[in-house]
Structure formats: C-alpha cells, structure tokens
Amino acid sequence: xxxxxxxxxxxxxxxxxxxxxxxxxSGTSKDYMLxxxxxxxxxxxxxxxxxxxxxxxxxxxxxxxFKQGIGVYxxxxxSSGIIHSLxxxxxxxKLWSLGHKYGYRTQIQFFRDRLESDKIGLLLFxxxxxxxxxxxxxxxxxxxGVINGVTQGSVVEGKVVNATFEEGTFxxxxxxxxxxxxxxxxxxxxxxxxxxxxxxxxxxxYVFFGGMRGTAWANAFQTIVFMILGLVAFVxxxxxxxxxxxxxxxxxxxxxxxxxxxxxxxxxxxxxxFTYLLIPFSVGMFPHLFxxxxxxxxxxxxxxxxxxxxxxxxxVWVPCVLIGIWATSDLIQIPPPVKANPNILLPFxxxxxxxxxxxxxxxxxxxxxxxxxxxxxxxxIGTMFSxxxxxHYADKDRFSDRQQVLMTRCFIVAIVALTYCxxxxxxxxxxxxxxxxxxxxxxxxxxxxxxxxxxxxxxAGAYASVLAAICTWAYLFYDSGFASNREYRLxxxxxxETYHMMPVVGMFASSLFALVVVSLITKPPSNExxxxxxxxxxx
Amino acid sequence: xxxxxCVLILxxxxxxxxxxxxxxxxxxxxxxxxxxxxxxxxxxxxAGVWWWATIKCWPRDLERSSSTEEQSS
Numbered sequence: 330x331x332x333x334x335x336x337x338x339x340x341x342x343x344x345x346x347x348x349x350x351x352x353x354x355s356g357t358s359k360d361y362m363l364x365x366x367x368x369x370x371x372x373x374x375x376x377x378x379x380x381x382x383x384x385x386x387x388x389x390x391x392x393x394x395f396k397q398g399i400g401v402y403x404x405x406x407x408s409s410g411i412i413h414s415l416x417x418x419x420x421x422x423k424l425w426s427l428g429h430k431y432g433y434r435t436q437i438q439f440f441r442d443r444l445e446s447d448k449i450g451l452l453l454f455x456x457x458x459x460x461x462x463x464x465x466x467x468x469x470x471x472x473x474g475v476i477n478g479v480t481q482g483s484v485v486e487g488k489v490v491n492a493t494f495e496e497g498t499f500x501x502x503x504x505x506x507x508x509x510x511x512x513x514x515x516x517x518x519x520x521x522x523x524x525x526x527x528x529x530x531x532x533x534x535y536v537f538f539g540g541m542r543g544t545a546w547a548n549a550f551q552t553i554v555f556m557i558l559g560l561v562a563f564v565x566x567x568x569x570x571x572x573x574x575x576x577x578x579x580x581x582x583x584x585x586x587x588x589x590x591x592x593x594x595x596x597x598x599x600x601x602x603f604t605y606l607l608i609p610f611s612v613g614m615f616p617h618l619f620x621x622x623x624x625x626x627x628x629x630x631x632x633x634x635x636x637x638x639x640x641x642x643x644x645v646w647v648p649c650v651l652i653g654i655w656a657t658s659d660l661i662q663i664p665p666p667v668k669a670n671p672n673i674l675l676p677f678x679x680x681x682x683x684x685x686x687x688x689x690x691x692x693x694x695x696x697x698x699x700x701x702x703x704x705x706x707x708x709x710i711g712t713m714f715s716x717x718x719x720x721h722y723a724d725k726d727r728f729s730d731r732q733q734v735l736m737t738r739c740f741i742v743a744i745v746a747l748t749y750c751x752x753x754x755x756x757x758x759x760x761x762x763x764x765x766x767x768x769x770x771x772x773x774x775x776x777x778x779x780x781x782x783x784x785x786x787x788x789a790g791a792y793a794s795v796l797a798a799i800c801t802w803a804y805l806f807y808d809s810g811f812a813s814n815r816e817y818r819l820x821x822x823x824x825x826e827t828y829h830m831m832p833v834v835g836m837f838a839s840s841l842f843a844l845v846v847v848s849l850i851t852k853p854p855s856n857e858x859x860x861x862x863x864x865x866x867x868x
Numbered sequence: 869x870x871x872x873x874c875v876l877i878l879x880x881x882x883x884x885x886x887x888x889x890x891x892x893x894x895x896x897x898x899x900x901x902x903x904x905x906x907x908x909x910x911x912x913x914x915a916g917v918w919w920w921a922t923i924k925c926w927p928r929d930l931e932r933s934s935s936t937e938e939q940s941s
Contacts, residue, residue, distance in 0.1 A: 580899035592901035643911035
C-alpha cells in the first residue's frame with residue numbers, strides 16, 4: 330500500500346505544478362500553445378529530452394535488452410544521440426527561425442505555406458494524428474502496466490499473497506482477466522484500466538490548465554525525477570542481485586552471470602542493426618517536438634539540447650539495458666508471465682528487489698518518463714485540431730483568442746478520452762508498437778528536410794512523398810499482422826544469402842524516391858515562395 | 869552545413885556500426901560488456917561533435933535575423 334501512497338503523492342505534486350504554471354498564463358493562445366517563445370536553454374533541454382524519452386526508453390529498453398541483449402543500446406540509444414541532435418541542429422533551429430518569423434504554431438501551417446497548398450494540411454493532419462495516437466497508446470498502456478505491476482501481490486501455488494487489494498475490491502471486469510484474477514487479472518494491484526485512467530486524468534489536468542508552460546515545467550521536473558531515480562534503481566538492483574559490499578563488486582558479480590548471447594550481438598543481423606539508424610529520424614517529423622522547438626526564446630537556446638542530448642540518453646539507457654540483461658541471469662527467477670510480457674520487467678525488478686518505499690519512488694520515476702511524453706503529445710494534438718482545422722477553415726476573426734484556447738482545451742479532453750478507450754483493447758508490446766510508430770514518422774523525414782533545404786521541392790512532390798510513405802507503412806503494418814509479428818523484417822536475398830532489414834527502409838526509400846522524382850518533373854514553387862523560404866543574400 | 873561537420877557525422881555513423889566488437893564478450897572494468905561500453909563512448913563522442921558544431925558551425929545568421937525581426941516588431 331505504501332507504493333500507492335507515494336505514487337499518489339507524486340501525481341498530486343504534478344497537479345500542483347500544473348496549477349501553479351497556470352498562474353503565469355497570460356490568457357492568449359500563443360501563450361497557451363507556445364509559452365510565448367519564453368523557454369530558455371535548460372528548460373528546452375529538459376522538455377525536449379523528457380518528450381523523446383518515453384515508456385519506450387525505460388520500460389521498452391529494459392524489456393528488449395532482456396530479450397535481445399546489449400544490441401538494443403546501439404540500435405536506438407547511441408544512434409539517437411547522433412541523429413536526434415542532428416535533427417535539432419539542422420531542422421530545429423531553422424524551423425524555429427521560420428516559425429518565429431512567420432508566426433507558425435504547427436507543422437501543418439509551415440507546410441501549407443512552404444508548399445503553397447492548403448490541402449496538404451488535410452492530407453498531413455490525419456497522417457500525423459494517426460501516427461501520434463499509437464505513440465500515446467504506448468504511454469497510456471505502459472503506465473497502467475507499471476502501476477499494476479508494483480501494487481500486485483505474488484502468486485504462490487495459484488493464490489495471490491501480499492496484495493494491495495483483496496479480490497473483489499473492484500468490479501470483475503476490472504480485476505479479472507481472461508484467465509482469472511491470479512493468472513492475467515489484476516492480482517490484487519490497481520487494475521490496469523484504472524491506473525491508466527488516473528495517469529490520463531493527471532496529465533490532462535496539468536496540460537489543460539498549464540498549457541505549454543505547464544507542460545515544459547512538468548517535463549523538466551519529471552526528467553530530473555526519472556534520471557535520478559533511474560540511477561538509484563540501478564544501484565539498488567545491482568546491490569540486491571550481487572550481494573557484495575561495494576557497488577563495483579556487485580556490478581562485477583552480476584555481470585559474470587549473464588550469458589554470452591546477451592553481452593554480444595550474435596543474435597542481431599548486421600544489416601538490421603544498420604537500418605535501425607533510420608528510425609531516430611522520426612524526431613524530425615514529430616509534431617509535438619516541432620511545437621517544443623517553437624517555444625525556444627532564441628536560436629542559442631538550442632545549443633545546450635544539441636550537445637547534452639546524447640549524454641542524457643546514455644545516462645538513462647545504459648542502466649536500463651544493464652538491468653535488462655541482468656534479468657536473464659540465474660541470480661533472479663523471472664516468472665513466465667513477465668517473460669511473456671517484457672513491458673512489465675522493469676516494474677517487476679523494482680518491486681522484487683527494492684523495498685516498498687524505494688519501490689514507490691522508483692515507480693514514480695518510471696511514470697515521470699511516461700508522462701513527460703504524454704503531456705506534449707496531448708497538447709500538440711489539441712493545438713493542431715484548433716489551429717489547422719477549426720481556426721484555419723473558419724472565417725477570419727471568427728474566433729477570439731480566448732475561444733481558440735477553449736477549443737484547444739476541449740480537443741485535448743477529447744483526444745485523451747479517445748486514447749484511453751483505445752488502450753483498453755488488446756495490448757501490443759511497447760517496443761514493437763513504438764518501432765512502427767517511429768518508422769512512420771521517420772519515413773516523413775525526407776519531406777521536412779527537403780522543405781527546409783531543397784528549393785526544387787514541389788507541392789506534387791510533397792503529396793507523392795506523403796502518400797508513398799503512408800501506403801508503404803500501411804501495407805507493411807498489415808503484412809506484419811498489425812505488429813503482432815514482432816520479428817517482422819524486410820528480407821532481401823543476394824547470391825543465395827538473405828539479409829534482414831527494418832521495415833522503415835522500405836517506407837523511407839519509397840517516400841524519398843517519390844519526393845525527388847515527382848518534384849523534378851513538376852512545376853517548381855513560385856519565386857515569391859522561394860524568396861520567402863530561401864532568401865538570397867542582400868549586400 | 870559545413871563539409872567538416874558532414875565528415876564528422878559520417879565518421880560517427882561508420883563507428884556506430886561497430887562490426888569489430890560484434891561477438892566480443894569481454895567486460896570493461898569487469899562488469900560492462902565491451903559492446904555496450906563502446907556505444908556509450910559513441911554517445912559521448914556524439915556530444916563532443918555537437919559541442920564542436922555549436923562553436924564552429926552555428927548558424928549565426930538565423931540568430932541575427934530573428935533578433936532583427938523582434939526589434940522591428
């Protein structure tokens with residue numbers, strides 16, 4: 330029960346932070362959506378990092394390291410250190426500058442202007458929202474799993490013992506799974522649907538009242554929390570597993586029990602590893618990151634995030650990957666339900682190896698990582714609905730500034746409700762779902778890069794690129810059994826040898842090919858647009 | 869983007885592929901798999917490259933143009 334009190338205390342603190350941030354709200358839509366371009370280097374670093382580090386980073390990386398070994402770090406963490414900062418450097422600063430100059434609040438506003446096409450918004454809007462929703466689902470599902478995992482009891486001979494709640498505390502549809510209370514039910518913990526609902530409600534409240542400022546503050550606070558508590562979890566788990574006197578002795582002891590497969594990458598194909606490098610390009614097209622970029626006070630505010638981001642990734646991912654491979658050793662018995670669902674490995678380890686008080690705090694740290702992404706995504710979708718659809722298609726001056734804020738808030742409530750409903754259906758592995766979602770965004774990277782750096786990009790080229798990306802994504806997603814096939818890869822056979830590639834290669838290549846070919850054979854943008862986005866140097 | 873920065877990024881990408889420690893199970897400091905240690909070093913090297921880029925290749929024209937915009941508005 331103590332974990333539940335600590336988690337509740339942490340969530341209450343976040344609510345207070347959101348409400349406190351709302352006291353600085355000036356009432357304008359620009360302030361609500363972009364914090365009036367007031368975010369300095371430190372807050373920008375924390376909010377960008379907190380937003381990119383999701384359930385995928387903490388819960389997903391531990392679970393995937395458990396399954397695949399250390400290779401997961403190279404596939405997504407060190408590659409992200411290179412590619413994310415590259416995106417911040419070559420796209421973030423440039424788009425911030427254009428957004429500042431022409432008053433953009435969303436990506437779609439920029440693309441409409443750059444491509445001289447109003448209808449590109451109607452194509453991009455469902456694509457971007459459709460890709461953000463699985464990303465949101467990752468967080469909502471993982472938060473429910475984490476809270477349930479740390480509050481549930483242990484199953485001994487088919488019976489649940491030391492549970493937080495007795496069987497029958499909640500209605501059957503909440504605590505009984507398909508196979509029963511003690512098998513895949515809530516096992517005496519907070520039922521997952523209820524836990525996810527609580528997280529959605531907390532995030533909704535501080536985003537609703539605090540807007541972008543509340544989101545940035547909450548992200549900074551939560552990033553600090555999950556980085557510190559992640560390191561504490563690492564030390565505590567090492568101590569419990571190793572049973573030695575010093576930290577180094579514990580680390581050495583635990584490492585000797587990990588198998589060869591997990592400390593090398595023998596089970597990962599080299600080409601597949603290389604093609605994973607395309608996935609972090611998704612950062613260039615995340616609509617919520619675009620919105621965070623626009624909050625920067627100045628171009629210089631980007632310097633700290635560009636430099637510190639790779640190191641921050643390392644601080645979070647290395648401990649998670651080590652915990653994941655340690656869980657494969659003979660020092661701890663991982664029960665079959667946890668083996669089958671790697672999403673709950675980290676909460677399981679925390680619960681098993683840390684005391685209830687520390688376990689509660691560590692759980693709060695995991696939730697912090699999850700919520701620091703959810704908030705930006707909810708705010709972003711609300712902003713897109715009100716800016717790109719309602720306000721854009723309404724008569725000029727149809728809505729006052731206050732009405733725009735109200736609309737954004739209403740859309741945020743609607744999208745939270747919709748996401749929560751989706752999360753109640755059959756859960757997929759966090760890592761698998763995340764990779765598909767990131768792949769979709771990565772396949773749109775050629776579009777945003779060309780928009781900023783290639784004068785010859787045309788409206789038709791952009792349409793062709795988006796359609797090619799999304800059709801390829803949809804086909805491959807369908808072919809993978811809607812992500813149920815976790816091992817789904819694109820295979821090419823050359824000289825009798827088969828090479829495995831990530832599906833993102835097909836999406837990225839088709840999007841890039843369509844963009845270049847169609848742009849070259851269609852009419853270039855007008856001189857006015859070119860002068861606006863690629864001004865010639867004046868003496 | 870300056871050519872020197874492009875070269876450095878390409879070097880990072882080549883180093884990232886790390887075929888040389890693929891099947892090496894040595895432990896650095898007695899606990900860190902060498903493949904993981906190497907990639908942690910790649911993260912630090914990336915930070916170093918980006919630090920250099922913010923000093924040598926920062927787009928100061930964007931900085932100036934936006935501050936000019938602000939003053940004129």
